[in-house]
Amino acid sequence: MAKRRISAKQRRIYRRRRIVAAVLAVVAVVLCWGIVWLLVKGVGAVNYAINKDDINAISRQAAPSPKEVSGVKNCTANDLDLDLSASSATLSLGGSVKFTATIKHHGSASCLIDGSDASRVLTITSGNETIWHSDSCPANSRMLLMTGNDKDIQTLTWNANSTGEQCQQDSALPNVERGTYVAKLSLKGDDKVQSDPVSVVVQ
Template sequence: MAKRRISARQRRIYRRRRIVAGILAVVIIALCWGFGWLLVRGVSAINYAINKDDINAIARQAAPSPKEVSGVKDCTANDVDLSVSASSATLSLAGSVKFTVTIKHHGAASCLIDGSNASRVLTITSGNETIWRSDSCPVDSRMLLMAGNDKDIQTITWNANATGEQCQQDATLPNVNRGTYVAKLSMKSNDKVQSDPVSVVVQ
């Protein structure tokens, strides 16, 4: 039986049909894959929205509290010296005296110290009685990085008055009586860091 001959024109037509069919197959496969991917993402998004509160609760429980790490130690008695001096050794009733308070670094390494009046505290005493303190009222911290031969020098004025149990305006505090009073500088966080005492006389 004689085979049917296919003309060159028909072969070109068949070839184009096969190419078109192949392209359509690739397009269909790509569409199916894309639809499946969108379906999976949609289901995941719905599950996340439903369980969002539970996921956040678990995350909050698992996350540790952040810690502040500066890498610089706090100053100790081995790192700094405190000193205080008075502008006058005597003052009158209702008068005032200025104290120069100094923090001097002498340690081998850098260290941090709060140089505010609430931390580096000037205390006025009479015998065993505390008369006045620079930390009676709250103030902002004043962190200092001390290194080498650094010095921090500040002035604190005492108006020869006595602080109460609560923070009050300096002008409303009662005046002290005549007598000898002792001023000393110390660190509130470390009582081993303190200055030598300085005496002033209220006449």
């Protein structure tokens, strides 16, 4: 059987068809890979969105809490002495007396103390009853770095009145009765840091 002769024109047509088929095959492969890649990325994005809260929660739990880096301790009875003195041992009914409150450092290392009236507290008592105390009203903290032989000296005034449970202006507080009252300076939070008592008589 004689072979069919193919003209040069037909050979060129077949060659072009094979080239086009090869190009289409390459394009199909690329498209398939592109679709697979998009599907993988899409699934990953969905999973990330679903688990985002869990990841954030784990991150928050794993975060270490901040630590104090100052290295300066709070003052204790081993570091401080409190001294208290009165401008007068007697006062008239409805009068006032000034107290000098002194914080003295004697420790071997520096320490911090809140020297405000809300922390270094002046208390007036009569028998077992508390009559007046300097921390009845809020006060801004006054942090002091005590070292060596440092001293902090403040003046506090008692207007011979009686404070209640709520913060009030001194002018709204009732006057105390005649009698003997005892003043003492103390550090809130550490009962061991106290001054010697000072007696005043309201006449």
